Amino acid sequence: MDGCTARVxxxxxxxxxxxxxxxxxxxxxxADVFGLLSDPNRLRLLVALLEGELCVCDLAAxxxxxxxxxxxxxxxxxxxxxxxxxxxxRMAFYRLEDPHVxxxxxxxxxxxxxxxxxxxxREGST
Amino acid sequence: MDGCTARVxxxxxxxxxxxxxxxxxxxxxxADVFGLLSDPNRLRLLVALLEGELCVCDLAAxxxxxxxxxxxxxxxxxxxxxxxxxxxxRMAFYRLEDPHVxxxxxxxxxxxxxxxxxxxxREGST
DNA sequence: TGTACATATGAGCAAGTCTTCAGATGAAGG
DNA sequence: CCTTCATCTGAAGACTTGCTCATATGTACA
Numbered sequence: 446m447d448g449c450t451a452r453v454x455x456x457x458x459x460x461x462x463x464x465x466x467x468x469x470x471x472x473x474x475x476a477d478v479f480g481l482l483s484d485p486n487r488l489r490l491l492v493a494l495l496e497g498e499l500c501v502c503d504l505a506a507x508x509x510x511x512x513x514x515x516x517x518x519x520x521x522x523x524x525x526x527x528x529x530x531x532x533x534x535r536m537a538f539y540r541l542e543d544p545h546v547x548x549x550x551x552x553x554x555x556x557x558x559x560x561x562x563x564x565x566x567r568e569g570s571t
Numbered sequence: 572m573d574g575c576t577a578r579v580x581x582x583x584x585x586x587x588x589x590x591x592x593x594x595x596x597x598x599x600x601x602a603d604v605f606g607l608l609s610d611p612n613r614l615r616l617l618v619a620l621l622e623g624e625l626c627v628c629d630l631a632a633x634x635x636x637x638x639x640x641x642x643x644x645x646x647x648x649x650x651x652x653x654x655x656x657x658x659x660x661r662m663a664f665y666r667l668e669d670p671h672v673x674x675x676x677x678x679x680x681x682x683x684x685x686x687x688x689x690x691x692x693r694e695g696s697t
Numbered sequence: 698t699g700t701a702c703a704t705a706t707g708a709g710c711a712a713g714t715c716t717t718c719a720g721a722t723g724a725a726g727g
Numbered sequence: 728c729c730t731t732c733a734t735c736t737g738a739a740g741a742c743t744t745g746c747t748c749a750t751a752t753g754t755a756c757a
Contacts, residue, residue: 452703453632454662455625462619462633469611471683472618476611478679483606484715485598492598493588499581501734506579507588514716516735535724535733536580545682552678553604556671557597578733610745627704640746642705647745661703661754 481525482549486510487518491541491550494528498540607651608675612636613644617667617676620654624666 453459466472482488489508493499501519505512519539522528529542541547579585592598608614615634619625627645631638645665648654655668667673 452628454629458623458625459629459632462622462625465622466615466618466633467680467683471680472611472614475679475683476609476614479605479614480609483602483609485595485602486715488598488602488605489592492592496588496591497584499584499588502578503580503585506585507592511717512734513718513736517715520735532724535731537734548678548682549675552674553601554593554597556674557593557601612745637747638704639706639748642703643745646705658704658754663704 477525478527478546478549481522481527482546482553484518486514487522490515490518490522491527491546492554494539494541495547495550498531498538500536500538504539603651604653604672604675607648607653608672608679610644612640613648616641616644616648617653617672618680620665620667621673621676624657624664626662626664628662630665 467475482491486508489510490504493504493507499507501515502512504510504519505515508515510518519528519530523530523539525543527541527543527546528539531538531540593601608617612634615636616630619630619633625633627641628638630636630645631641634641636644645654645656649656649665651669653667653669653672654665657664657666
């Protein structure tokens with residue numbers, strides 16, 4: 446579980462920080478959740494669901510994606526228990542199930558609104 | 572800016588949700604931030620920096636990555652102003668610069684700790 | 698000036714991701 | 728039973744990512 450890859454400057458800090466580092470599983474899990482939020486289309490889907498449930502075709506209309514793409518995305522989100530489906534006849538109504546993700550979305554969106562003017566960085570470059 | 576891809580069930584809801592949807596730029600931006608947090612190694616790096624600044628080689632030691640990989644990752648994070656470097660001689664000390672990201676990390680980690688036993692989902696399936 | 702060291706960078710490759718297309722599933726209604 | 732409709736699924740292709748290896752930059756110090 447160790448393996449000092451290279452030399453170290455502040456060995457104590459390194460040891461301390463390593464101890465406090467969450468277990469690998471937790472980190473993987475967390476990274477995974479962030480990954481699910483990292484696609485604009487999936488994000489749009491989840492934002493749409495913040496207000497309440499919607500069926501697949503309405504989600505497609507709201508987010509401007511094909512129904513197939515939406516279905517694929519929802520399947521992924523469903524597998525991670527981030528959304529849940531309610532079936533009514535041949536339609537499927539999806540809702541945001543994960544309160545944790547809801548918080549992350551709220552926090553993130555709140556900040557984006559405030560940061561509008563503060564993002565002069567246009568990617569790339571040094 | 573429209574383009575009703577398919578039929579719609581609840582036209583009013585669709586219209587309302589569409590209006591409340593944040594602008595595409597904001598969503599892209601937000602998805603981008605989540606994307607930066609979606610890699611376990613980058614996440615490890617940022618978690619390590621929650622406690623204070625560290626130099627590149629110590630970050631490599633803490634996170635178990637090669638110094639080159641760390642440098643590449645830091646460059647990305649730097650380009651998005653999520654971390655910042657302080658140079659001292661030939662060493663570079665990085666710190667977490669973005670308070671918004673810090674909040675997201677805190678929130679996410681707090682929840683992962685509480686959810687340890689609640690994640691029986693092992694991906695894939697269905 | 699020349700060597701040693703810490704970090705930065707670029708090219709290239711192996712994996713992973715997202716979308717589309719075609720077809721499957723299963724409910725509703727005649 | 729047969730058709731229609733909403734959704735789901737699988738496979739394939741274009742694109743994106745993150746790593747490693749080799750090399751560049753630039754500081755420190757003899």
